[in-house]
Amino acid sequence: MKLKNRLQTLLTMVALALSVGPAARAATKTIAPDGPRPVGARVMHVSIAGQIRPLLVWYPADASARGRAPILYSTGLLGWAVADAEPDRAAPPCPLIIFSHGMGGCAAQHVFINENLASFGYVVIAPDHQEAQMCHIEGKPEIGATRLTWSVLTNRFNLSQVVFDLFGGMMKERGYDFSYRPAEIKAVIDFALAQNQDPDSFLHGRIDPEKIGMAGHSLGGYTTLMVGGMPFSCGESPPPEEDCRLDHLTLDRLPNPCCFDYVRQAGPFGFRDPRVKALLVLSPAVMFPDLPRAAAELKLPIMLISGADKNFEVPWAPVQTIYDHAPRPKYLIRLRQTDHMTAADSTLNLSLARLFLPGFRTHFADKAQAYQEYSAAFFNLHLKGEAPKDNVLIRPLNRFVEIWSDQ
Secondary structure, eight states: OOHHHHHHHHHHHHHHHHOOOGGGSOOEEOOOOOSSSOEEEEEEEEEETTEEEEEEEEEEBOGGGTTSOOOBOTTSEEOSSEETOOBOTTSOOEEEEEEEOOTTOOGGGOHHHHHHHHHTTOEEEEEOOTTOOSOOSSSOOSSOHHHHHHHHHHTTTOHHHHHHHHHHHHHHHTTTOOTHHHHHHHHHHHHHHHHHHOTTSTTTTOEEEEEEEEEEETHHHHHHHHHHTOOOOOOSSOOOGGGGOOSSOOSSSOOOGGGSHHHHHHOTTTTOOTTEEEEEEESOOOOOSSHHHHHHTOOSOEEEEEEOOSSSSOOHHHHHHHHHHSOSSEEEEEETTOOGGGGOGGGGGOHHHHHHOHHHHSOHHHHHHHHHHHHHHHHIIIIIOOOOGGGGGGSOSSTTEEEEEEO
């Protein structure tokens, strides 16, 4: 047998061995929320562009939720929230946070972050975007663990190559048109506010419509920046032809969005939703022309968090550029020994991740604590007006954290 064939056979065996699906083994427990409130979780459905789509909703629950069996998510992850628990109606209305997952992911990927926010008194709503393939709130994924593991192995843990291996064809077929994502977020906000007014909804009176934040990971981070008002400064003339080529793309060389009709027709601020008041951006894909100028025109408090891994994480330079040029208040956190998927605790169900990805291999709880504490402190300050405890927004929480802040 030739060496190449031997290697392919070995990789296939490793992929099959490492990517045992969640149904085949005991559920993995995620990191506990740190806030004082018990948490409920519920699946709701909303009509978006003529399609019925599922949403995951986390919220502060009443005391009857304490001690009850926690929810098992569709990803096989065992959370801490209680499914369909009664909301805490004795408490005042909560700020609303909309969470946007990454390319091909789903709303059930970032459980430890969203359960934690709910435990601090937020209603958090996360949709499955229309390109969700690796998991779903309901139903089985189109891209299973074996295919994902094979892609990671054959692309030697290079995030850029994995993304374009799994989703490059779909992105090219769509013409890199991501306008559906901010449209879906706006529809979810509309739905949440309508539920807040509906006496028959469990969310009736539970949301403060004047306090809305948004968070997102990867492509969801890009979505968050779009909805938050980072402009596309395209100018009058089309970009150079070489900026519009769709071959040999990487996360360092993405197409200029000004090449596409959806951007040019929308205008610089065409995707902004003025109801959103604060932005949490996790490991974002960044596709804005003239990034320093675009960041300088942001008008909202922003926190950016990304890992420091050089292979399996988004490029650091654009993240740093956004922080450097955005108006204050702004915060930037880099987590050592942390990769792109550390923010997605559903990945804990992949043995490959626990063996090889730096975010999960060692001290995952410390890194998860950083995501939890910084995100909660950020929204507590900029949506609730609550000063952070122990100066957490200006100091490293633990040895994995590098932090920059300008308030």
